[in-house]
Structures are given as C-alpha cells and as structure tokens.
Amino acid sequence: MAAKLLLVSEQLLLRHAMALFIAQHPHWEVVGEATNSQETLQQLKTFEPNLLLVDAELNGEEIAEIAFAIEKMPGKNWALFAPPSSKTRLIKLARYKAKGYLTTELSPQEFLSFLQQIAEGKPIISPSLLPEMLTELATLEAHPPKPVPKLTPREKEVLRKLIFGATNREIANSLVISEYTVKNHIHNIMDKFQVSNRAQLIFYALTHGLIEI
Template identity: 30%
Template sequence: MTGDGRQPGEEPSSPDPIRVLVVDDHALFRRGLQMVLEQEKDIEVVGEAPDGSEAVTMAVDTAPDIVLMDVRMPRRGGIDATSAIKQAVPSAKIVMLTISDEEGDLYDAIKAGAMGYLLKEISIDEVATAIRAVHGGQSLISPSMASKLLSEFALMIKKADSRPQLPTPRLTDREMEVLRLVAKGLNNRDIAKQLFISENTVKNHIRNILEKLQLHSRMEAVVYAVREKLLEIT
C-alpha cells in the first residue's frame, strides 16, 4: 500500500466533477454549451432546462454545484428561479449567463443570490473557466457590467442619505476586514494570506457575515454593505 492509502499501481482518485445545470430557453444554445462543457474532465452537465419553472424542479432533483441561468425566459424568468433555487438548494451557486446588460437585471440577480453575471458576448470556451472560479468561491461580473454595478452602488448611497438610517447587524472588526477584501474581489485563499489566517477561518467569517446580514451570497453581502454605508467603494 502506498503512503496515500492506495494499492501499488492504483491511480490516485480524482476529485468529484463540478455538477452543472444549464438553463436557457434556446435549445441550440443549451446543446452547444453542453457539448463544450462535456469536453472538460472536471465538469459534468447533470441536466438542462428551458425555463425557470423546470429549472427549480431539476435543481431539487439533481442538486447541482453550479447553475448557468438565463435571465429572460418564458413561464418563469431566471431571477425569480434563482431566488427559488437558493431557498430549495442553498449549496447551488448560480451564474447568470444572458444577453441582458440592464443595470436592473444585474442588481435584481445579485439580490436573488446570484454569484455571477456574465454576458453571452464572452466566448463559450470561457464559460468553463467561469464555472471553476465561482465553484472556488469567487464572484464574477462581465467587465462591461462592472461599471454599471458601481454606478448602482453610488445611486444606492445617495438614496440611503435621504432616508432614515435603520440599525444594522453588528459585524466584528475582523468580519469587516474580510468583507472589505471580498468587495475587492479576493478569493478565500488570498484573503487568508493577507490576514494571516486559514482558509477555513475565512469561510467561517463569511458564513457568519451572511447569517448576520440574512443574505445568500458574497456579492449580495457587498451590495448590502455599500447600501448601508458599512463599506466605501473607491
């Protein structure tokens, strides 16, 4: 037996593939995306759905790691489906993959719990890279949408100035440090290095932040913190 518990000549076991559910009302696009992703050894497409209603059912049945979700679909849109999936399958991470570059859709998707918002202008080969990044804990936004998100932040701050301030949940100094680094786009590993703590400790802090703020995703926590003036985006 080898040092890692394998029998002599036995190949080391590979990690489980990332389980992906593809949701889009265009069958040709779904099929093309599935064909590309099936070429990736570390990704497995566990299902596809043509609308948000079917997506929720399939998410419950297949428990995917990642859901690639269109925004505009018949019967039930992607944003409403995102909220439902986050409630039914909290472990699923949802990435919007859409042609919509409207600020309202971006903000609503983040509020619903999406961890990514990518425009279909990206090459189909880049989708696999995005899946791995979000599965690893990162939040992704297409570059052309990032400036719109910052504009939305600025608008939220102006609105916050004009309304009475309500008490916000108290975050510890360390949790605020972690949240600021999340807002800068750092992943758990980089946050751990910068703060000289373990990745597991970072995960615990993020879980505590989300529980205190009653939110679902890292990106939503950043939006909330900016709106409540807990963070400043420069």
C-alpha cells in the same frame, strides 16, 4: 471529480450548444437541461448540481421564481449569462443576487474559468459589465427593492393576457372562466402589487420583469 452543472434556457439551440461546449471539458459534467423554473427546481433536487447556469433572456417571471427558490438553498451557486447585446438586461437582474453575471464575448478559457470560480462560491462579473453593475449594486444596497409578490399560475395567465390588451371577456373566454373570476384575479394581483388601477399594474409587471413583451 467533475463539477456538476445544470443549464437553463428556453432556446433549444443555444442550450444544446452551450451544453456541448461545457461537456467537452473534463472538469465539468452537464447533469441536466431545463427550460423553465418548474423543471429547474425539480432537477436541482434530483441532480444537486454544483452550479446552476441560467440564460438571462429566460422569461422574467421564471428567473424570479428560480432566484426566490435558490435564496432558500444555502450554498447553492448560480449564474446568469447573456450576449453582449443584453448587457442592460443582465444589469437589471442584479437585484436577484446571482453569484455570477457573464457575457458571452468572453473567451472559452475565461468563461470556463469564471464558471469554476462561481461554483466555488466566488462572485464574478464579466469585465465589460463591471462599471455599470457596481453602480447598480450600490444603488440596490442604498435602496433595497421590496420583494416581488408571488403570483399563482392562474394570476400569471390573467396578467399576461391583460398586458397584451385582452378585455375581461376575452380573458374569460380564453381561460374558460367567468368574467367575475377574471375581475377577482385582477383585484388580487392589484392587492399584491399595491397598485390602484390597471395601468399601474401593467407598469409594475413590466418594470419588475414579471412579464416579457
């Protein structure tokens, strides 16, 4: 029986090309494609795939939500993939403890072999990532990061606009809410991040991969 795979990427061309490549092999069936965390979680329940394959260049907050959800699904295996130019991003995502971290300079045979092993629950890291990834994992083990707070959809909208330089009034007008409500959202986000000013808030969001620039 073919193993079921769910593919996640915002990039339509990449997603379709990867799905076509994997689906050509009889040991795999691509049961679904998703573009964000909401679609991913819905399809995980619908299709119950053996493996979830996620584009590491997906928005950071989306990857975080997927990681948190999978953490509550015992036995669910997932992997992140990226081109060699995004090695640093893959290493940065080690904190989410995916079962696999793959770069796309692998040969087709290697890539498929690694997918099979990850689906079986074996941790796999692309050879080109190994030295830096092991260092990062050792650092994380010695100094475990605090869980990243979960933001509401509205808080995410406010945070994204704040990072891109919008004033409270501009955020209020854009979201059709009052400036007072905007201030409340910012205050709540600061409380969740345990920071005391906007500069710290923006730095926290960017360094934890919550918002992409």
